Amino acid sequence: MLLHDNWLYSWQALVRHKLRTALLLVAVAIGVTSVLLLTSLGEGARLFIEKEFSALGSEIMIVLPGRKETTGGSVPIYGNTPRDLTIDDAVAMEKISTVKAIAPIIAGTSLLSFQGKSREVITLGSSTGIFSVRKLSLSKGRIFTSKAKDPAQAVCVLGSTIKQELFGNKKAIGEWVRFSGQRFRVIGILQERGESMGLDMRQMAIIPIRSAETLFNSPALFRILLELKQSGSELYTENKLMELIKKRHEGEADITILSQNSLMSSFNNILNLVTASIGAIAAISLIVAGFLIMNVSYVSVSRRKQEIGLLKALGATAKEVKILFLTEALLLVSLGVVIGLLLGYGSTILAAYLWPEFPLAIPLWATFASVSIALIIGLLFSWLPASHAAKHDPVLALRGL
Amino acid sequence: MTTSLIKLENLNKTYLIGEQPLQVLNQVNLTINQGDYVSIMGPSGSGKSTLLNMIGMLDRPDDGEYLLKAKPTVNITEEKRAQLRRDHVGFIFQNFHLIPRLSARENAELPLMIAGISAKQRKVKVLNVFEKLGISDRSEHLPKQLSGGQMQRVAIARAMVMEPEILLADEPTGNLDQKSGLEVIDLLEELNKQGITLIVVTHDSNLGKRANRQLTMVDGKITQDIIRNATT
Ligand SMILES: Nc1ncnc2c1ncn2[C@@H]1O[C@H](COP(=O)(O)OP(=O)(O)O)[C@@H](O)[C@H]1O
Ligand SMILES: [Mg+2]
Numbered sequence: 001m002l003l004h005d006n007w008l009y010s011w012q013a014l015v016r017h018k019l020r021t022a023l024l025l026v027a028v029a030i031g032v033t034s035v036l037l038l039t040s041l042g043e044g045a046r047l048f049i050e051k052e053f054s055a056l057g058s059e060i061m062i063v064l065p066g067r068k069e070t071t072g073g074s075v076p077i078y079g080n081t082p083r084d085l086t087i088d089d090a091v092a093m094e095k096i097s098t099v100k101a102i103a104p105i106i107a108g109t110s111l112l113s114f115q116g117k118s119r120e121v122i123t124l125g126s127s128t129g130i131f132s133v134r135k136l137s138l139s140k141g142r143i144f145t146s147k148a149k150d151p152a153q154a155v156c157v158l159g160s161t162i163k164q165e166l167f168g169n170k171k172a173i174g175e176w177v178r179f180s181g182q183r184f185r186v187i188g189i190l191q192e193r194g195e196s197m198g199l200d201m202r203q204m205a206i207i208p209i210r211s212a213e214t215l216f217n218s219p220a221l222f223r224i225l226l227e228l229k230q231s232g233s234e235l236y237t238e239n240k241l242m243e244l245i246k247k248r249h250e251g252e253a254d255i256t257i258l259s260q261n262s263l264m265s266s267f268n269n270i271l272n273l274v275t276a277s278i279g280a281i282a283a284i285s286l287i288v289a290g291f292l293i294m295n296v297s298y299v300s301v302s303r304r305k306q307e308i309g310l311l312k313a314l315g316a317t318a319k320e321v322k323i324l325f326l327t328e329a330l331l332l333v334s335l336g337v338v339i340g341l342l343l344g345y346g347s348t349i350l351a352a353y354l355w356p357e358f359p360l361a362i363p364l365w366a367t368f369a370s371v372s373i374a375l376i377i378g379l380l381f382s383w384l385p386a387s388h389a390a391k392h393d394p395v396l397a398l399r400g401l
Numbered sequence: 402m403t404t405s406l407i408k409l410e411n412l413n414k415t416y417l418i419g420e421q422p423l424q425v426l427n428q429v430n431l432t433i434n435q436g437d438y439v440s441i442m443g444p445s446g447s448g449k450s451t452l453l454n455m456i457g458m459l460d461r462p463d464d465g466e467y468l469l470k471a472k473p474t475v476n477i478t479e480e481k482r483a484q485l486r487r488d489h490v491g492f493i494f495q496n497f498h499l500i501p502r503l504s505a506r507e508n509a510e511l512p513l514m515i516a517g518i519s520a521k522q523r524k525v526k527v528l529n530v531f532e533k534l535g536i537s538d539r540s541e542h543l544p545k546q547l548s549g550g551q552m553q554r555v556a557i558a559r560a561m562v563m564e565p566e567i568l569l570a571d572e573p574t575g576n577l578d579q580k581s582g583l584e585v586i587d588l589l590e591e592l593n594k595q596g597i598t599l600i601v602v603t604h605d606s607n608l609g610k611r612a613n614r615q616l617t618m619v620d621g622k623i624t625q626d627i628i629r630n631a632t633t
Pocket of ligand 1: 395396416417418423425443444445446447448449450451452
């Protein structure tokens with residue numbers, strides 16, 4: 001039997017049994033589509049987080065007070081809470097050769113009021129470095145220029161939403177507002193820019209760090225942002241920072257240092273695992289499709305006994321009969337795979353159109369995996385019915401027995 | 402001098418009906434020559450179809466030997482038997498066994514397709530045979546669009562396209578009215594006149610008597626073997 005005759009014969013059998021073919025196609029397509037969609041969700045989450053982190057910039061490092069016991073190390077036996085990070089610590093860090101700029105941050109909420117209107121705002125105390133480190137630009141006015149070591153100044157930069165709430169369309173620059181009673185002059189308005197690292201900058205107010213120290217009556221830093229002169233020096237800087245803090249904190253490096261690389265790699269590990277496991281769950285639907293193919297193929301074989309008997313009477317060997325049924329299954333699965341790919345890719349394209357902010361992306365490995373799993377399962381599960389068909393005794397088969 | 406095409410030697414076949422063994426062929430010896438016209442008659446269940454299937458190598462005897470053109474066929478692989486079947490034997494069945502989804506032409510092309518002959522050549526061959534059988538105008542019809550007589554002609558065409566030496570017909574007129582039954586028999590006899598060895602199983606003695614050689618089977622044995630001299 002010629003190869004293309006083989007395909008043609010199987011194709012005609014599929015076309016003839018439309019309902020059966022359609023049902024199996026749907027089963028395979030659903031399997032493939034669900035693998036693609038679920039893995040694309042996982043991959044999308046990974047890309048989303050990657051994007052968020054890269055907004056942080058690879059040359060940025062974050063120093064947090066206290067040591068994070070991420071490796072599950074020993075229970076702290078000292079019993080003392082970690083020392084606070086102070087403005088002086090930050091000032092000392094600025095002297096490390098790889099550091100370009102620092103932005104120590106004191107964070108707190110205060111009641112911001114202007115001419116009888118007031119609201120709670122998250123107030124960040126920082127140095128002038130925060131504007132460059134966080135790439136914050138202004139829509140109006142100017143930034144403050146005081147460094148961490150400079151004395152307090154009664155000036156503030158407001159987020160765009162806050163400005164709108166307190167001043168409406170009126171001019172805000174030059175006006176005096178009160179942060180929990182203390183007077184500050186508005187010198188700048190932040191450009192409208194969405195979230196950055198989970199903080200809505202439109203809802204923030206920024207004041208010089210020394211002013212925040214008196215406002216909140218505490219020198220304890222929430223964190224320190226460091227900008228490096230060039231990326232790639234993270235490791236060196238990290239060692240230097242640890243050294244420096246050890247010196248300043250009586251031999252204890254009680255800080256945690258985060259960088260884009262370290263964050264991303266740990267998130268990547270988790271997300272890859274998540275993607276792989278939901279992909280595996282989706283692959284179960286392919287196995288279900290395989291069982292369906294097997295069952296339906298058995299029914300088909302028993303319905304087509306006379307055909308099998310006839311083929312044998314006309315000189316077809318058992319092997320040829322088996323190949324015919326396998327070809328049918330392979331055709332069916334291939335068609336189902338194509339439909340599944342179209343559906344999967346189609347819906348991610350549609351989703352990208354509907355929710356552009358969430359990047360759905362089908363990982364290449366998921367495409368390969370779903371296609372090959374579908375094909376393998378299709379062949380595997382039709383092998384038994386096909387062999388069964390091939391084994392039929394022609395005399396009995398011709399009589400439909 | 403005639404060559405002996407088919408030589409059955411002490412064929413036995415027993416089926417188990419439940420636990421009960423049933424000897425369907427009992428020490429059958431039979432020699433059939435090239436170009437013979439043989440009818441097999443006998444009561445239902447006497448083993449006529451089984452004998453025909455043995456000759457067509459669809460069925461394997463429990464013991465005994467079957468020499469096709471002096472070559473043994475019993476203890477060879479199923480694959481070899483399928484090949485012999487394909488190349489030497491054409492089957493015609495009582496209920497035609499046409500595949501409903503295929504057109505008349507496609508049905509008749511099946512043996513050629515199995516033999517790996519190209520679509521183009523198949524079509525030429527089949528249309529040629531259809532022409533001789535007078536069903537050219539039905540070639541693209543589906544079986545359900547054909548009459549019984551036409552369906553059996555398609556089946557005969559299917560049996561003939563490989564130009565076999567042996568044509569085996571198991572009750573070929575069983576599902577046909579008398580007129581088309583006679584037409585089909587005329588057709589088969591015409592093919593026999595052109596040289597094919599024709600073996601027809603029938604329980605209709607009028608039809609059976611038309612054969613040059615009339616076998617009668619009872620309980621798995623050939624009980625009567627009448628050979629008429631070719632007087633015509
Ligand atoms: N595969 C089989 N298994 C069991 N019994 C069978 C089988 N094939 C035929 N028989 C039995 O063998 C006997 C002869 O069958 P068959 O050759 O078809 O008879 P005929 O064609 O003369 O009517 C019948 O009783 C039938 O039921
Ligand atoms: Mg019979």
